[in-house]
Amino acid sequence: MDRKEQHRAPVYEALEAFKKKRVVPFDVPGHKRGRGNPELVELLGEKCVGLDVNSMKPLDNLGHPISVISEAEQLTAEAFGAEHAFLMVNGTTSAVQSMILAVCKAGDKIILPRNVHKSVINALVLCGGVPVYVEAKINPKIGIALGVQISEIKRAIAENPDAVAVFVNNPTYYGISSNLKAIVDISHEAGMKVLVDEAHGTHLYFGDDLPMSGIAAGADLAAVSMHKSGGSLTQSSILLCGAGFDAEYMRQIINLTQTTSASYLLISSLDISRRNLALRGKESFNKVSRMAEYARNEINEIGGYYAYGRDMIDGDAVYDFDVTKLSVYTRGIGLTGIEVYDLLRDEYDIQIEFGDINNILAYISIGDRMQDIERLVGALEDIKRVYGKEDSDQFCGDFIQPEVVLSPQKAFYAEKKQVALEESNGYVCGELVMCYPPGIPILTPGERITEEIIEYIKFAKDKGCSLQGTMDINVDTLRVLEGDEDK
Amino acid sequence: MDIWFSQLDTENVKTSVRVDKQLFSKESEYQRIDVFESKEFGKMIVLDGEIIFSEADEFIYNEMVVHVPMAVHPNVKDVLIIGGGDGGVAKVLTMYPEIEHIDVVEPDEMFISVSKEFFPETAKGFDDPRVEIINMDGLRYLRRCVDKYDLIINDSTDPFGHTEGLFTKEFYGNCFRSLHEDGIMVYQHGSPFYDEDEAAFRSMHRKVYSCFPISRVYQASIPTCPAGYWMFGFASKKYHPLIDFNPIRWKARGLKTWYYTTNLHQGAFMLPKYVEDLLEEEEGKKTRASED
Structure with missing residues (x-):
């Protein structure tokens, strides 16, 4: 990384230069630097609304960058040691989903641990990929899912040689990292791509004595939540490409779902935060x-x-x-x-x-x-x-290996009905059920509901977890596939 | 030469003091520290833009946080001062021979050294062998204390600065645990007059009231405080500030004071109606007027 180059912040600089020109706006956004919406100015401040401008020649265009955004992406790639970087404005959710859409087509298998973020499952609903879950060990004392064991990855690859990719968290929400280098080597040898969710790992690229970052381990793609430890604005994120990944194809995939009115508040916050991380991270x-x-x-x-x-x-x-x-x-x-x-x-x-x-x-x-x-x-x-109370009621929740009956996409679009939670045993689930946060699924579309899972949901509800993802807000009923009970 | 120092009491009210010269200004690890020389108040120490004390009126504050609990508790041996880097409170405490230890927990070393340099009279409190200075965050120090003190004085004044943690439920709870079964905590209760201070005043009382069986508030007039009006909290596990108050015993000590008297002790707990109302609303004995 060239430290001197990293002092630059091309998007931020272009915005500053643009402001000085005092250009008269006959384009969107319609608030026209806040003049049309004084209450918004009161809330956010003049400086902020003044930066809320449209894509234009001096400011480049996120969907097809050729000048300042392209330079900012290049600087970001260098700062993170990646081949290419994409500035993302629709959350790390969109970065994760773009990674999956880029490698996985309908019917393709993808190997992943169960404690993935819901955005991964939703991406599979979109593209029709089929999840193959690696059994994850649960720490018996503290009841959290641990990292992916190499033996389990090897087994999943051997059993599913046709899988196209391996997906891992680095680290998990709780801070646990797997042996990423080994996973990358094994997967690449089997001809599979490696996708890394680094929603909680921006700092791995800059700090000392931290787990190895995805790109350093040789991963093909990594989704990095700059707005978490990186300090940029909420909803901004970065998608990194490792060596040999076709960045132009990646851009096309991103543009399938990305807004064409990308916010310059988000883009410039990424630009400034990258500079800050590179210089002082x-x-x-x-x-x-x-x-x-x-x-x-x-x-x-x-x-x-x-x-x-x-x-x-x-x-x-x-x-x-x-x-x-x-x-x-x-x-x-x-x-x-x-x-x-x-x-x-x-x-x-x-x-x-x-x-x-x-x-x-x-x-x-x-x-x-x-x-x-x-x-x-x-x-x-x-x-x-x-x-404080006497320690009681030790319920850890073991890893529940899900039975994937249908792909998330098929289950999502199948005919469905509502049944009471207590009576849902044996049905194939048609929706996502998860505790939020951390947003890790308990059930995903296409999985068989078991007595054990029903008990877990009841326990989590009882303890005051916020259960989300279901059509029934109270999760008294579940949406299941019609005529598919197997009792 | 016409230099004025202004302290913003609210966004719309300021207290201004004509300053002769600025003696010190530096940013410590915790706060900005300034010392001014003024005609009316003598030397003043200012933290993050707020007057902490002046030579002219510091006696009011120091006497009120010490003599009030000392005239109630019959046997104080171990005292903890949280903050108190100027030594003023410690100095008044050293007038009591039965006190064996006075621990002063002040994280900001620069504040101590500035006090010693510019206010040597006040900082004399530190010379007494019973006084020990501990450079540590107050909350951190308290976490390790159990059943250790007879009296805790929270000498930190600003609930919004770096001492914010000393105006929280966890702080009062930690104090409770650190006190003996008949211990007393005296703390800054701020000024209730201006709207923007009222919320902090209310929440402080709510928190302490839920922690201690006895929780009363008393007042003093301090010219350099916002609205010239300052409140103190008296939280106690056993002794009531008026029922267990022993004026005869205290008078027999023959201590020299400039503000505190045993008559004033009783008067200080007689509060204006609007303050009483605020407190009773937080105690749940009265509903807020706006909710009626």
Whole structure:
């Protein structure tokens, strides 16, 4: 990476130059630099609405970049060590979906772990690909899915030599990384592409002592959530291509679903954040790691909580751990993660990323200050003192290997009916059921519903998880395929 | 020469003091610290644009956070001051011979050294051998304390600055745990007059009231505070600030004061109606007027 080049921010610079010209707008957006919508200016500020402009020659066009956006993408690719980079304006969801649409056609098999984001399943609904799930180990104590084991990848590849791609998370929401280098080597040898969801891994490209990034491991494509640890605006993201991937084809796939009115607020935020990461990312993420490590030690000192870190590493299912993540097991104080999550917000004015049945995750980033970390630790301490209970009701939820009856696409478009959750055993599910966050599916379209899954959904509902994805908002009923029960 | 220092009490009200000269200005790891010399108030120390104390009126504050609990609690041995980097509160505490330890937990070392340099009279409190300074975040220090103190004084003033964590439920809860079974916590309760301070005032009382069995508020007139009016919180596990108040015992000590008297002690807990209403609304004894 050429550090001097990285001082540039071509889109940002073009916007600045454009502003000085005071061009009279007879184009969209219709608010005309905010003049037509004073309340919007009041809310967002003049500077912000002034930057909300349309694609035009001096500012390039995201769908077909030839000048400043193209340069910004090149700088981004260099900063991330990739062959090519695409600035994305419809979330990492669109980056993940574009990756899948680029390698997977109707009927093609794709090998993936179960704890993928729902956007992956939705992409399979769009393209007609068929998921092959790799069995994921669940840590029995803290009840979270671990990384992908090499033996399981090998087995899945041997059993499905016709699969076109392998998809992995790097790291998971909780910070767990698999042996990505080995997965890439094995998959490439079998002629399969490797797609990496790095929604929680932007910093892997810049920090020290962090798990290996997808592109560094030789992956073909990686979806990177710049707006999470990278500091850009919500909804902005990056899609990276590794060596040898046809970038022009990738652009065509992206343009299938991408807006033709890309927001310059998002694009310029990517440009500036990339510059910031390239120039200062290393020290920033080292600071984040130190803050997270400090919090981990302090939380573990309280007792009852378990803030896990590198001690989880076992060389296989947990090949590496991302120390910037602060995940805490809370059942040791007798409270579920969801309960602690709600208490933190309602009683202590602290909003964390999520709580699941056993854990909470606090998102630590370059925007945090030590005094805020002290507040979080202090609140956890107080929660234990005031609300802590005898540890009971240990329910971890084992990995439930789903039976894929139909491809997500076929199930999604099949004739369906609503049945009561309790009576859904044996049916093929026609919709997505997941806890949000973290947005990892419990059921996906085309999978057989089992008694075990029904029990899990009831337990999650009972514990106050937000269940989403279903047509019935309360999840009292499920949408299942007609005439397909197999009891 | 006509230099004025202005403190914004609200967006629309400011308190201005004519300044003779600026003696110090530097950004510490935690805050911006300024020291001014003024005709009316003498030397003033200003943190992030707000007057923390001046030579002219610091006695009011220091006396009110110390003598009030000391005239109630019959046997104070161990005291913790959170903040208090100027040494003023510690200095008043050292007038009491029965106190054995005074721990001052102040994260900002620069604030301590500036106080020592420009306010040596106030910082004298640090010279007493019973006083120990601990450079640490208050919340962090408290996490390790259980059943350790008779009296905790929260000497931090700004609920929106770097000491924000000292105005939270977790802070009050940590104080509760750190106190002996008959312990008392005295804390800054801000000024209730201006609208923008009212919300912070309310939420502070709500949090403390839910943590401690006894939670009362008392007042003082401090010229350099917003609206010249400042409140303190008295939270206690056992002793009531008026029922357990012992004026005879306190008077027998013969301490020299400039603000505090045993009569004023009782008067300080007699609050204006609008303040009483705010507090009772947060205690759930009254509904807010707007909700009626």
